[in-house]
Amino acid sequence: MNVRDRLTGGRAVVAAREEDSTPDTTEIRRLAASAGYDVVGELTQRRQEDRRYNLGAGKARELAAVVADTEATAVVFDGALTPGQYTDLLEVLPPETTLVDRYRLVLEIFAAGAGSSTATTQVRLATLRYELPRVRRASEESVLNRATEKGSPVLDVERRIDDLERRLAEATDAAADRRSRRREEGFDLVALAGYTNAGKSTLLRRLADDLAVDADDDGTEDHDGTAAADVTETATVADRLFETLETTTRRATLGGRRVLLTDTVGLVTDLPHDLVRSFSATIDEIGASDIVLAVVDGSANDAQIRRRLETTVDVLAGDASGAVLPVVTKVDRLDEASRDAAVAVVAETLAAADVDVDTHDPVAVSAHDGEGVQALREAVVDALPTAEARLTVPNSSETQAFVSWLHDRGDAAVAYDAEAVTVEFAGAPSVVDEAKRRAADLRER
Ligand SMILES: Nc1nc2c(ncn2[C@@H]2O[C@H](COP(=O)(O)OP(=O)(O)OP(=O)(O)O)[C@@H](O)[C@H]2O)c(=O)[nH]1
Ligand SMILES: [Mg+2]
Structure with missing residues (x-):
């Protein structure tokens, strides 16, 4: 059983505010469920941001009433709360209510699922980076802390951040060594990147040969994907946000070429850059690849496809150096017209995006029934440096x-x-x- 199946974050009310439309809570509800919450109510508001509570003051009180009525123990807020808003909103809510914003929620999901030491280090680092401004604020309010500079919680957090950064740098250096060794051995490196739940891990399984590799540091291969410390579950698939929490690498043979395919951690809209950067194993894999397959769930609606691909491209734009090959997947769910439409939206979005690497035409596939997979293999081979x-x-x-x-x-x-x-x-x-x-x-x- 997955460790997250045992989690219960308790009963939660979801709150969301948007300036110019009524918020859609589908994604935040799914994220809350991934973190183990049982969503028992929701409250949305269309309004500009209130400085004090983020929501309007009246809405904040209404939220408190919903929490009390539903006997919820947590509020999941879809967005970023400033440290001040966090404190003020918490004061309005019934005592003992936990308040979790979007970043904190994602951190909780990662913390619960992180298996390897690199993943754990990444989550700790991201959490501390998230907490630093909050600790800073709390300590600015406390004269005491300023007086005892040495024992300051701010310095303490800063020191722990430095320490984790150092440890992570060592781990990512080891991964970089491993990649350059693989390249010398003649492997092409291909990474799968994209929004969470897009279908990356399922596609990886479709494309890969049977062996899992890169499970350890000494270059020997791991044949069942479980023995080595680095790999707990190899590219598991589930209809859940953030199923994959660590990068996994598998071998594939494409057009006679030996390819290493790396599955990366999914992306989600509206995470601060700092947090994304903390997952450096994913970023590094993307950066080092000859080709990045930008995987998109073709069964989402046009607006979702656009938003999710933009989120992906934001990460690629900064970090990818290889070519980007967009893959529209789950087309078994689509008729021909909707598939063509999805492919067109992907092509347009990518053309409009500001990436300074080569981009290719999208390939439509179904990892479930295998449709288009052969064409994808050929497209990858064509795009590989030759x-x-x-x-x-x-x-x-x-x-x-x-x-x-x-x-x-x-x-x-x-x-x-x-x-x-x-x-x-x-x-x-x-x-x-x-x-x-x-x-x-x-x-x-
Ligand atoms: N119908 C259909 N469903 C698919 C296809 N590929 C993936 N899925 C489903 O989509 C869900 C998510 O698939 P994953 O492969 O776990 O997605 P992922 O991108 O690895 O997700 P994260 O690891 O959470 O980032 C699962 O329920 C899959 O069974 C496909 O080609 N067709
Ligand atoms: Mg996955």
Whole structure:
């Protein structure tokens, strides 16, 4: 059983405010459920932000009444509360009510699900970064703390942040070493990124060969995805927001090329940059990839598709260096017209976005019935950086081993004659370089 299934955050009332439309609470309700809350009521308001409570003062009192009526123990607020609003709103609510804003909620989900030490460190760091301004505010209000500078809770939080940043840097350095080793071994790196619940992990399973890799630091492979400390559950799939809380890497063979596919943590709208940055393992994987598959749930409505893709692109714009290949998934839920419409919205949104990397045309797939998956494989191979070479080696006893080495790593067309073997080879640039070295060795023997 997943640890989160045992969680109960208690009974919660959801509150949301938006300036120019009536808030849609679908997503915040789902997030609350992912964090283990039982949503027993909601209250929405269309209004500009009130400085004191965020909601209007009347609405804040109404919220308190709903909490009392429903015997809720928590309020989940869809948005960011300033430290001041947090304190003031809490004072209006019945005593003992817990108040959780959108960031805090996401942090709770992550804290409950984090398995590996990197994930735990990331969540702790994000939590402390979230708390720092609040601690600062509390301590500014307390003369006492200012007087005893040394034992200040602010300094304490700052010190813990430094410490976690250092630890995380070590872990991400190790991951970077591992990636560069894999690249030297001739792997192409492909990351799946996108909004939470888009279908990334399901697609990963569709594309991947059976072996999980990168489960540990020594470069050996982990065959069942459970043995090593880094991987608890390999790319589990569920209809829940933030099912995947750590990056996982699997092997795939695409067009003869050896690819490492990395599943990343889902994104969600309206999280502060600081928080997103805390999940550096995800960001690093995206940054280091040759290609990022930007996975989009095609069965969402146009506005959702646009908003979710924009959220994804925001992260990619800062961090991706490889090409972006958009994938519209779950098309088994769509008729042809809606599928075309979804593809068009994705293409338009991406064209309008400010990314300075190559972007490709969207590919429509269903990870459930496999439709479009072959076309996706081909699109990935087309988008991979490719070098070509014509290699000629003597037709000797060692040649066969060389030829099968090539077949395992790229596209090889082989022509034999009595004296020599000629191979037209295409593959990752690093593999082609290595192939040329090996061919030269064979010629010199
Ligand atoms: N109909 C249909 N459902 C899909 C498809 N792909 C994924 N799903 C469903 O969508 C839900 C989310 O899938 P996941 O693969 O867990 O999504 P994810 O992007 O990894 O989500 P997070 O890890 O939470 O970020 C699950 O209930 C899947 O069964 C698809 O091609 N068709
Ligand atoms: Mg996932």
